[in-house]
Amino acid sequence: MSNAPPSIEVINLDTHYGDRQVLKNVSLSVNPGEIFVIMGGSGSGKTTLLNHLLGLLRPTSGTIRILGKDINTLSSLEMQDLRTRMGVAFQSGALFSSMSVGDNIALPLREHTDLDEMTIGIVTRLKLEVVSLAGFEHLMPAELSGGMIKRAAFARAIVMDPKLLFCDEPSAGLDPVVASSIDDLILRLRDAMGMSIVVVTHDLDSTFKIADRICVLDKGEVLALDTVDAIRNSPNERIQNLLNRRTEEAEVDPDAYLRRLLGEKEKHANQPTQGRTGL
Amino acid sequence: MKIESRERDGAVVVALVGEVDLQHSPSVRKHLMELMFDRRPVVVDMTAVEYIDSSGIASLVEAYQAARKNGTRFVLAAVSQPAMRVLQLARLDKVFALADTVEAGLSA
Ligand SMILES: Nc1ncnc2c1ncn2[C@@H]1O[C@H](COP(=O)(O)OP(=O)(O)O)[C@@H](O)[C@H]1O
Numbered sequence: 400m401s402n403a404p405p406s407i408e409v410i411n412l413d414t415h416y417g418d419r420q421v422l423k424n425v426s427l428s429v430n431p432g433e434i435f436v437i438m439g440g441s442g443s444g445k446t447t448l449l450n451h452l453l454g455l456l457r458p459t460s461g462t463i464r465i466l467g468k469d470i471n472t473l474s475s476l477e478m479q480d481l482r483t484r485m486g487v488a489f490q491s492g493a494l495f496s497s498m499s500v501g502d503n504i505a506l507p508l509r510e511h512t513d514l515d516e517m518t519i520g521i522v523t524r525l526k527l528e529v530v531s532l533a534g535f536e537h538l539m540p541a542e543l544s545g546g547m548i549k550r551a552a553f554a555r556a557i558v559m560d561p562k563l564l565f566c567d568e569p570s571a572g573l574d575p576v577v578a579s580s581i582d583d584l585i586l587r588l589r590d591a592m593g594m595s596i597v598v599v600t601h602d603l604d605s606t607f608k609i610a611d612r613i614c615v616l617d618k619g620e621v622l623a624l625d626t627v628d629a630i631r632n633s634p635n636e637r638i639q640n641l642l643n644r645r646t647e648e649a650e651v652d653p654d655a656y657l658r659r660l661l662g663e664k665e666k667h668a669n670q671p672t673q674g675r676t677g678l
Numbered sequence: 679m680k681i682e683s684r685e686r687d688g689a690v691v692v693a694l695v696g697e698v699d700l701q702h703s704p705s706v707r708k709h710l711m712e713l714m715f716d717r718r719p720v721v722v723d724m725t726a727v728e729y730i731d732s733s734g735i736a737s738l739v740e741a742y743q744a745a746r747k748n749g750t751r752f753v754l755a756a757v758s759q760p761a762m763r764v765l766q767l768a769r770l771d772k773v774f775a776l777a778d779t780v781e782a783g784l785s786a
């Protein structure tokens with residue numbers, strides 16, 4: 400496993416929003432079968448980095464190789480093909496509200512494969528079993544709780560059996576028990592399918608439980624990149640400050656906050672925001 | 679991947695060899711469903727499955743359900759480690775009839 404090529408390689412990534420530099424000289428690599436956690440305070444650039452890894456943003460400079468392919472040199476068709484081998488569980492669930500849970504999960508299979516509808520149905524229900532949502536395929540997303548939406552988003556993210564899975568804040572807004580079940584799910588997926596999994600989170604409990612290695616971002620720079628134990632025992636004062644900071648002020652989720660301000664309906668009812676240790 | 683079928687003791691032993699993925703699972707499905715249509719007892723030899731994805735598992739599920747309706751034997755035998763982990767992820771190791779060896783599958 401150690402001499403297999405990395406699933407992700409980022410070399411000297413610089414990126415800007417307008418004039419403002421958001422990521423500074425970021426380099427990292429993710430190994431096959433590794434759970435790689437990107438941590439950092441609010442505004443440190445985690446989501447921006449994730450969007451680059453997904454090929455959704457163009458860097459100012461630097462190289463990003465995903466599953467061996469330099470994504471800046473790919474045609475849009477090649478990029479599309481690569482995307483079918485990557486699964487994404489978005490921060491807010493991002494299910495289509497007009498479709499049943501089952502149809503949401505089946506969508507990538509219907510779009511990207513010629514599989515028989517019988518096979519698609521079985522695979523969809525298999526994934527619901529894996530995320531403990533068996534029997535919920537006919538419900539609409541609005542009928543699910545926050546934790547269930549997250550799990551449904553996972554089911555959709557893994558429906559194509561991706562080699563690489565990205566999760567943005569998988570436990571944000573969930574109570575500790577539900578959050579912990581998502582952590583277990585991430586571990587089981589890696590162990591069974593050998594996926595490489597990149598998790599963006601500010602949740603320390605979750606990070607220490609699932610991570611093989613941790614990348615700490617601070618104001619767009621890689622402050623540290625190491626194993627869980629090394630990060631925990633780091634003598635670096637800035638890292639210790641980050642690790643010891645508790646969430647008296649709950650982390651602001653910009654997506655959710657903007658939706659609230661714009662008066663858009665929250666999809667998930669019943670989301671406690673306190674309770675876990677975080678950056 | 680390869681699908682190798684041979685007759686043995688009145689049953690059909692279907693060996694799946696290599697990677698059963700999106701590309702190949704439709705032919706696995708077709709092969710197995712034809713045997714189910716003919717009501718043949720089947721032992722699937724999974725020793726040499728290096729990788730199986732969910733569509734491959736789905737093909738096995740569909741065939742197994744057809745066998746149960748037919749009342750014919752359908753056993754997964756000598757399931758390789760990688761395939762077993764995928765079965766376990768969805769708790770299908772508790773659903774399929776499993777045998778440690780093809781011989782055991784034939785006499786089960
Ligand atoms: N679309 C955007 N336009 C301009 N600035 C942005 C945009 N998105 C994020 N930013 C800024 O970039 C920085 C990093 O944001 P983000 O990657 O969302 O951080 P994190 O996910 O770690 O909270 C923040 O200062 C944020 O305000």
Ligand SMILES: [Mg+2]
Nearest residue numbers: 442445446447
């Ligand atoms: Mg973010």
